[in-house]
Amino acid sequence: xxxxxxxxxxxxxxxxxxxxxxxxxDVTLFEKSRGLGGRMAERRRGDHRFDHGAQYFTxxxxxxxxxxxxxxxxxxxxxxxxxIDDRRPGAPVSSEARYVGTPGMNGxxxxxxxxxxxxxxxxxxxxxxxxxxxLLVDKAGAALGVFDWVISTAPAPQTARLMxxxxxAGARLAQVRMSGCFTLMIGLDRAPELNAEAIRAHHPVVGxxxxxSSKPGRDxxxxxxxxxxxxxxxxHMENDRDWIEKELLAGVVELTGEDFSNAPHRDLHRWRFANxxxxxxxxxxxxxxxxxxxxxxxxxxxxxxxxxxxxxSLSQAIAKHLGET
Numbered sequence: 001x002x003x004x005x006x007x008x009x010x011x012x013x014x015x016x017x018x019x020x021x022x023x024x025x026d027v028t029l030f031e032k033s034r035g036l037g038g039r040m041a042e043r044r045r046g047d048h049r050f051d052h053g054a055q056y057f058t059x060x061x062x063x064x065x066x067x068x069x070x071x072x073x074x075x076x077x078x079x080x081x082x083x084i085d086d087r088r089p090g091a092p093v094s095s096e097a098r099y100v101g102t103p104g105m106n107g108x109x110x111x112x113x114x115x116x117x118x119x120x121x122x123x124x125x126x127x128x129x130x131x132x133x134x135l136l137v138d139k140a141g142a143a144l145g146v147f148d149w150v151i152s153t154a155p156a157p158q159t160a161r162l163m164x165x166x167x168x169a170g171a172r173l174a175q176v177r178m179s180g181c182f183t184l185m186i187g188l189d190r191a192p193e194l195n196a197e198a199i200r201a202h203h204p205v206v207g208x209x210x211x212x213s214s215k216p217g218r219d220x221x222x223x224x225x226x227x228x229x230x231x232x233x234x235x236h237m238e239n240d241r242d243w244i245e246k247e248l249l250a251g252v253v254e255l256t257g258e259d260f261s262n263a264p265h266r267d268l269h270r271w272r273f274a275n276x277x278x279x280x281x282x283x284x285x286x287x288x289x290x291x292x293x294x295x296x297x298x299x300x301x302x303x304x305x306x307x308x309x310x311x312x313s314l315s316q317a318i319a320k321h322l323g324e325t
């Protein structure tokens with residue numbers, strides 16, 4: 001097994017690629033964060049546990065349904081039987097099953113990551129040519145090794161900045177448009193008086209409120225997760241964080257009647273690339289002659305399932321290429 005592959009990003013796309021390609025190549029997964037899952041993220045603050053990225057996922061693709069069923073059997077995912085109070089005018093009623101990772105949203109990622117060669121807290125800053133192969137360099141300027149293939153599963157704007165100019169599909173990355181989000185995490189010492197476990201809001205600032213502690217497998221005191229609207233976040237991405245928090249708290253008061261400004265714990269997270277507004281419209285990008293490729297939910301539409309579908313398709317294409325060379 002002489003082919004060396006580097007996968008950048010340990011979200012669902014990166015983990016799927018690494019797990020599917022490890023039988024045909026020597027795969028190393030690089031992740032800039034301390035944990036796995038990407039936007040399927042969990043944050044802990046004392047006894048409080050927050051899913052501060054993706055709130056749940058659905059499964060339609062037969063292969064992803066099969067994976068979800070297996071993860072549920074293993075205790076890494078569970079169905080969240082929540083009735084969402086959708087306040088958007090004319091919002092459709094959905095009967096789709098909603099799933100979450102357990103005991104946190106990154107449960108599936110942590111299970112998929114078992115047995116993989118993963119380097120955490122390592123941010124790739126450059127992909128440099130090295131005698132028909134690729135040298136990876138981290139943010140500190142240290143060389144991380146030379147690889148035959150490099151695959152980026154980072155959000156499209158980050159992938160565009162990272163990919164070398166030789167990447168023939170690089171221009172297509174500019175077609176993808178992603179939007180940001182602010183997440184306010186509120187840890188409580190009492191159960192809030194809400195009329196629903198989740199609210200999809202029709203509000204100029206707040207887009208989503210969830211009683212995160214209502215999800216299966218979440219032990220500990222009550223906690224809320226509040227997401228801003230994506231367009232509002234894009235407008236205020238560089239604003240003062242205290243001002244952002246106050247605006248979100250004021251929106252929660254308007255939507256629920258509850259003031260959480262004196263909650264025992266509050267934390268704000270900024271996602272620069274949280275949602276896919278305009279997807280690529282293809283399952284992946286590849287330059288097989290150079291050994292460069294990219295995949296992610298941004299290829300197909302932003303749902304968690306799209307990350308899996310994109311990575312599955314790309315892994316098949318790379319495995320086929322390796323079998324033919």
